[in-house]
Amino acid sequence: MRVSLFVTCFNDTLFPQTGRAVVRLLERLGCEVDFPLEQTCCGQMHMNSGYAREATALVRRFARVFEGAEAVVCPSASCAGMLRHQLGTDADPPTPPVYELSELIVDRLGVEDVGAYFPHRVTFHPTCHSLRELGVGDRPLRLLEAVRGIELVQLPQADECCGFGGTFAVKNAEVSSAMVADKVRAVLDTGAEVVCAADNSCLMQIGGALSRQRTGVRTLHLAEVLAS
Amino acid sequence: MSFPDAASVALRDSQLRRNLAKATGTIRAKRASVVGELPDWQELRSAGRALKDRSLVDLDAQLELLEERVSAAGGQVHWANEADEACSIVAGVARAHGVDEVVKVKSIATDEIKLNEALAAAGVQAVETDLAELIIQLGDDVQSHILVPAIHKNRAEIRDLFARSLDLPDLSDEPEALAEAARVHLRRKFLSARMGVSGANFAVAETGTVCVFESEGNGRMCTTLPEVLVTVMGVEKLVRSWQDMEVFLQLLPRSSTGERMNPYTSFWTGVRPGDGPQEFHLVLLDNGRTGVLADQVGRQALRCIRCSACLNVCPVYSRVGGHAYESVYPGPIGAILTPQLHGMSEGRSLPYASSLCGACYEVCPVEIDIPRVLVHLRGRVVDTEPAWKPEKAAMRAMYRAFASRRSFERAQRAARLGSRPLARRGRIPRLPWPLSGWTETRDLPEPPAETFRDWWRRERGEGRARDEKPVDGEIGGKRGPRDLGAAATPDAAAAPRATSQNGDARRAMLGRIRQALADRPAPVEVPREYRRRSERSRPEIVDLFAERAGEYRATVRRAAPQELRQALTELCRHRGARRLTVPADLPPQWRPDGVELVPDTGLLPNDLDTLDGALTGCALAIAETGTIVLDGGFAQGRRALTLVPDYHLCVVSEDSIADLVPEAVERLEAAVAEGRPLTFISGPSATSDIELNRVEGVHGPRTLHVVIAG
Ligand code: SF4
Numbered sequence: 001m002r003v004s005l006f007v008t009c010f011n012d013t014l015f016p017q018t019g020r021a022v023v024r025l026l027e028r029l030g031c032e033v034d035f036p037l038e039q040t041c042c043g044q045m046h047m048n049s050g051y052a053r054e055a056t057a058l059v060r061r062f063a064r065v066f067e068g069a070e071a072v073v074c075p076s077a078s079c080a081g082m083l084r085h086q087l088g089t090d091a092d093p094p095t096p097p098v099y100e101l102s103e104l105i106v107d108r109l110g111v112e113d114v115g116a117y118f119p120h121r122v123t124f125h126p127t128c129h130s131l132r133e134l135g136v137g138d139r140p141l142r143l144l145e146a147v148r149g150i151e152l153v154q155l156p157q158a159d160e161c162c163g164f165g166g167t168f169a170v171k172n173a174e175v176s177s178a179m180v181a182d183k184v185r186a187v188l189d190t191g192a193e194v195v196c197a198a199d200n201s202c203l204m205q206i207g208g209a210l211s212r213q214r215t216g217v218r219t220l221h222l223a224e225v226l227a228s
Numbered sequence: 229m230s231f232p233d234a235a236s237v238a239l240r241d242s243q244l245r246r247n248l249a250k251a252t253g254t255i256r257a258k259r260a261s262v263v264g265e266l267p268d269w270q271e272l273r274s275a276g277r278a279l280k281d282r283s284l285v286d287l288d289a290q291l292e293l294l295e296e297r298v299s300a301a302g303g304q305v306h307w308a309n310e311a312d313e314a315c316s317i318v319a320g321v322a323r324a325h326g327v328d329e330v331v332k333v334k335s336i337a338t339d340e341i342k343l344n345e346a347l348a349a350a351g352v353q354a355v356e357t358d359l360a361e362l363i364i365q366l367g368d369d370v371q372s373h374i375l376v377p378a379i380h381k382n383r384a385e386i387r388d389l390f391a392r393s394l395d396l397p398d399l400s401d402e403p404e405a406l407a408e409a410a411r412v413h414l415r416r417k418f419l420s421a422r423m424g425v426s427g428a429n430f431a432v433a434e435t436g437t438v439c440v441f442e443s444e445g446n447g448r449m450c451t452t453l454p455e456v457l458v459t460v461m462g463v464e465k466l467v468r469s470w471q472d473m474e475v476f477l478q479l480l481p482r483s484s485t486g487e488r489m490n491p492y493t494s495f496w497t498g499v500r501p502g503d504g505p506q507e508f509h510l511v512l513l514d515n516g517r518t519g520v521l522a523d524q525v526g527r528q529a530l531r532c533i534r535c536s537a538c539l540n541v542c543p544v545y546s547r548v549g550g551h552a553y554e555s556v557y558p559g560p561i562g563a564i565l566t567p568q569l570h571g572m573s574e575g576r577s578l579p580y581a582s583s584l585c586g587a588c589y590e591v592c593p594v595e596i597d598i599p600r601v602l603v604h605l606r607g608r609v610v611d612t613e614p615a616w617k618p619e620k621a622a623m624r625a626m627y628r629a630f631a632s633r634r635s636f637e638r639a640q641r642a643a644r645l646g647s648r649p650l651a652r653r654g655r656i657p658r659l660p661w662p663l664s665g666w667t668e669t670r671d672l673p674e675p676p677a678e679t680f681r682d683w684w685r686r687e688r689g690e691g692r693a694r695d696e697k698p699v700d701g702e703i704g705g706k707r708g709p710r711d712l713g714a715a716a717t718p719d720a721a722a723a724p725r726a727t728s729q730n731g732d733a734r735r736a737m738l739g740r741i742r743q744a745l746a747d748r749p750a751p752v753e754v755p756r757e758y759r760r761r762s763e764r765s766r767p768e769i770v771d772l773f774a775e776r777a778g779e780y781r782a783t784v785r786r787a788a789p790q791e792l793r794q795a796l797t798e799l800c801r802h803r804g805a806r807r808l809t810v811p812a813d814l815p816p817q818w819r820p821d822g823v824e825l826v827p828d829t830g831l832l833p834n835d836l837d838t839l840d841g842a843l844t845g846c847a848l849a850i851a852e853t854g855t856i857v858l859d860g861g862f863a864q865g866r867r868a869l870t871l872v873p874d875y876h877l878c879v880v881s882e883d884s885i886a887d888l889v890p891e892a893v894e895r896l897e898a899a900v901a902e903g904r905p906l907t908f909i910s911g912p913s914a915t916s917d918i919e920l921n922r923v924e925g926v927h928g929p930r931t932l933h934v935v936i937a938g
Binding site (some may be wrong): 013015017020039040041043046049051052058083129131132133159160162164165166169170171176181204207209212 | 589655671684
């Protein structure tokens, strides 16, 4: 299967290792991965900040760049959610078809054991947009459970927001910090070495606080665990 | 104060944060369990949404119908464009009756219009009768939660307040003792009150029926005992038909207090001769609502049934509490309602008071897509902001960066170079304003030397070249209207507002509603996929009723026809009840031995207060919620009977027990059409206002005995 990668502007610039992991993982699963260099941003930041006109223009640009793609994979649940929602207002089903990583692997490739080996204690933060906007359910957890060597520990109050929320983290920095403080406490309670999620924006928030507090706990995108 | 500043103050109050975390956590868990037990919750939500939409798209006609039906039932309907008008209508009624004190049941609409202050200015004292509202009023405080306004106060604080203001120096801080103190204090007020004021949870257009959902019994007191009652309701409280209540009677209690049914729900239609207030005024309030209705995306906020479920799940609200929202409508619903009610001239920082996590939308019983409305309102804020604002400039610059591959790659390089001087060992510990908020508590990763696309190019080459495709659409400079959902967003504040006599107010309000609906929203189909017919057998239904009524701490006994009198006698003896009031048509075989029965011949509230209890029948019962319903029919008498005395002994005939709420609502249709008032009773009166401890009996009977007659 030919899969077009929409890496997102955020990952492209700040978390290239996630994009590399997606490529490695999907190629290992037999996909042909393509990366249209024209891609930039899905428009989520503009949309959520109240710049709908700019956002819709960026969504349309995305649709043109990925026109005719068999499947688009996006290693960010919030961008995937935004795209599917916005594209869906023009066409049903939305074209091109956009999948969050775990959706693509479980639903389109029909795989749950991706053959990864990751001998660490890991806790998984499901992220609001994976849970509530995309409804990915337990797909990421099913993928993680099949990883060899992994010790998965349940995160308390897992479905509570980490406090990122894009510009919210800056505009309402104190509330956002209070939210991530509770998330960090929950992470530390699990004794995990690694926090894993399907969105690097949440991981930047959680990881930023973990790093500031010198906890030694690492953050890793789902793709990176699955590609290991 | 803007939300971030107000939130900052709240976050520093550690006591508040502890109280809030405990309170919101407790209600959240209760809600989850009673919602989880219903197999048709999602179907009920879809129906609830459609029912509210159905009346909103037809609001002008439905309001006129309501007016007609309430008037036909002996009530008087008033129209109020805005707060001041509504207040002067209420003050006018008080003046006409020469009262200087009114008893009030909690209502956010009356808080919104600052009715208490307006009445005080007119020389009328408004006595708040909800325990929580009393706490707020005595403490000269501001409420912080729609449903549990004193959620920020713990029992020690409440004890001190009562000890001081009710002059009870020896009061303990046990919730029971605190509730008892409030009961004694307020009972004097209820028994002598001549005028009551309430809000309304719903009003049924086709029947002219208004209702109040509550727990403590103060709502029943205020709407039953005084000779005149004034109800102030926002125009969006309207539903079309009595049948609609079969949905909301399930959605509201489970979403709000996390109960299968709240202890008391009262329905009344105009004036009922011989039962309750003999004068009834209904004030229909606009106060910005038609402006909300005019916004095609934002109007869904008017579906809100004020359950407060969205508050309890909100990660922002549950940390900062209600005061930071600086409005009577806090939390996620407040964040979308407050700015809209003020035509976006107030509360402009509220649409940003959310991480858009979606928890509110997930629990909302009428499916208000709060995140979508928040984002839409951010757009309205942006639209009215000057172009030189730094954020606007930044957004424009980012947009240009995203407009083409070349500009994006340039921006990536700039980000990398710009961040280099700030980075220490791969982390950025401090950013300049306005981004400094991030680095107060969090590091930022340094952009790595190689972007993903650099890596891709290095590994895989350029791939097939594609044409540069410029993004369509203008940027910067002059702009037309935004095109999200083609939503026109007329400015409510700019809409003309008449402030004159009531006929004019009526014309003005109806005119604004019609203007707001100028987009002619399509008529709404109501999906009724929820359960409407029981699948349980009769014995199962009776067992379920006994079990569920018992869970509400009602004492339940069963009796075959020949044992009925015996059972009643035993319960009275057990209770120590010697003198009971009874309706005039009590069947002879229900007369317990050794008890003096005082038939109700228009006893005054003070007389009723001297009796040990009341013995009545009921219209029907509902198994799934453990509820008994009185409609003033056979062997029930008027409402005051089962309200004032401290003990209620109720006979439920086995074949009157319905399983599901919709079955009961259907059977009550005739009573409602006849204009008979209904009282839904689920257990003894109760409050959870003190640290969410359930305490029996605030104002209604503290003991409820139910005999199921087979
Ligand atoms: S918005 Fe929805 S969840 Fe929030 S109070 Fe209103 S009805 Fe309840």
